[in-house]
Amino acid sequence: MHAVVVRGTIHNADRxxxxxxxxxxxxxxxxxxxxxxxxxxxxxxxTLNVLAMIIFDxxxxxxxxxDRVSANFSQLEDRHVVTLDGVEVRxxxxxx
Numbered sequence: 298m299h300a301v302v303v304r305g306t307i308h309n310a311d312r313x314x315x316x317x318x319x320x321x322x323x324x325x326x327x328x329x330x331x332x333x334x335x336x337x338x339x340x341x342x343x344t345l346n347v348l349a350m351i352i353f354d355x356x357x358x359x360x361x362x363x364d365r366v367s368a369n370f371s372q373l374e375d376r377h378v379v380t381l382d383g384v385e386v387r388x389x390x391x392x393x
Contacts (some may be wrong), residue, residue: 298332298389299359300350303366304382307338307345312378323349328365330358346377352389359386 312331317336325334334351353359363384368380 298392300352300385300387300389301363301366302346302385302387303349303351304384305347305370306380306382307347308377308379310338310345312376313347314379316373317344322368324365326357328353328358328362330354330374331362346382354376356386356388367379 301361322334322336325331330353332352332354334349336347336349338345338347351362353362363386366384367381369381373379373381
C-alpha cells in the first residue's frame with residue numbers, strides 16, 4: 298500500500314470543510330485503488346493547516362491520485378480557500 302500525503306494552509310475553514318465533504322472526499326473515494334482517507338486540521342488556536350493521508354492499493358494508483366491533487370488544487374488556491382504546501386507519495390510500512 299502507498300499513501301498520498303497532502304499538506305496545505307487553510308484560509309477559510311468553513312469553505313474548506315464544505316469543499317472537502319462535497320468534492321474532495323467523493324473524488325478521492327472513487328479513485329482507482331482507494332482504500333481509506335483521512336483529512337485533519339489542528340484543534341485550538343493558531344494557523345489552520347490541513348494534513349491529509351489517502352491510502353491506495355499500489356504506488357501507481359497513489360502517484361496518479363497525487364498528480365490529480367496537484368492539478369486540481371489550483372482551483373481552490375485561486376478562490377483563496379486553501380494553499381497547497383506539498384504532496385508526496387509514501388510507502389505504508391505498518392498499520393493497525
